[in-house]
Amino acid sequence: MRDCLVLAGHTDEIYSPTALDLLTDVERERAAAFRHETHRRDFVAAHLLVRRCAARATGVPEDRLTLLQHCDRCGPGHGRPYIAEIPGLGVSLTHSRGYVCAAAGPGKIGVDAEHVPQGPLDESLAAQALAPAERPLVSDNEALIxxxxxxxxxxxxxxxxLGDLRDMDLSALPVDGTPREDEPRRLEWxxxxxxxxxxxxxxxxxxxxxxxxLLGRSAGSRVEEDL
Structure with a gap:
């Protein structure tokens, strides 16, 4: 396996009550702790989707994959995810209010998804997150997020x-434009x-x-490569 597989979609497309059967006891406990049902469904869908990525990337069935997490500071239970049966496989997952994304493949992998807020620029977040060279490039929440x-x-x-966000300068990367799902942007940095x-x-x-x-258009679709 030389490439990474990315799958994404809306929670309602991915979530299934039977998905809980695939989760570990720790994952089920974390899911049950959510106060809002929508948040719980997002969590379960993301944890199902990352297994789906790993299964498609390796050929190992989803029900034979155990997702664990480890925090360098706190220990197991949360933090960076990994597949117990394939510890060398990179995996990552994210969810944001009804949308989930996951990836699996060789090397280090990180994925994140966030809703772009409406309204004026979030100055507080900009002050927390942006390096000095990035600040002049950002005039709205689209670029900030x-x-x-x-x-x-x-x-x-x-x-x-999180404490080093302002020290990471990504000003060499473009922030203009809004790449669509059907035409994602590819960059090297x-x-x-x-x-x-x-x-x-x-x-x-x-x-x-x-x-x-490789980006799958949705959880249930065939996997297509974006060139």
């Missing part, structure tokens, strides 16, 4: 922390590959990998 999801994806790769798009419902997504990524 584009940079934010890139940095969150780098965090999930283990290359950045300092040895990393980025695949990104924006959904019609206003979700910005960034996937950062070491190798080329």
């Amino acid at each position: 584009r940079l934010w999801v890139r940095k969150e994806a780098l965090i999930k790769r283990g290359e950045l922390t 300092e040895g990393r590959r980025l695949l990104e798009w924006r959904t019609r419902s206003g979700v910005a997504v960034s996937v950062v990998t070491d190798h080329p990524a």
Whole structure:
């Protein structure tokens, strides 16, 4: 396996009550802890989708894959995900209010998705997240969230922390334009590959990998390569 597989879609397309049977006890406990049903469904759908990615990428059935997570500071139960049966496989997942995305493949992988807020620029988030060279490039929330999801994806790769956001300068990457799901944007930056798009419902997504990524149009569709 030389490429990474990315799958994304709306929670309602992916979620199934039977998906709980695939989850570990820890995952089921975390799912049950959500106060809102929509948040719980997002969590379950994302954890199902990352198994689906790993299964398609490796040929191992979903029901034979155990998703675990480990935090370098707190220990197991949350943090960076991995597949117990294939610890060398990179995996990542994200969910944002009814939309989920996951990826699996060789090397480090990070994915993040966030809704782009309406209204004026979120100055507080800009002050927290942007490097000095990035600030002049950002005039609206579209550009701000584009940079934010890139940095969150780098965090999930283990290359950045929330405390270091302003030290990571991504000003060499474009922030203009809104790449669509059917025409995602591909970028290369300092040895990393980025695949990104924006959904019609206003979700910005960034996937950062070491190798080329194949994007599935939705959870149930065939996997197609974007060239």
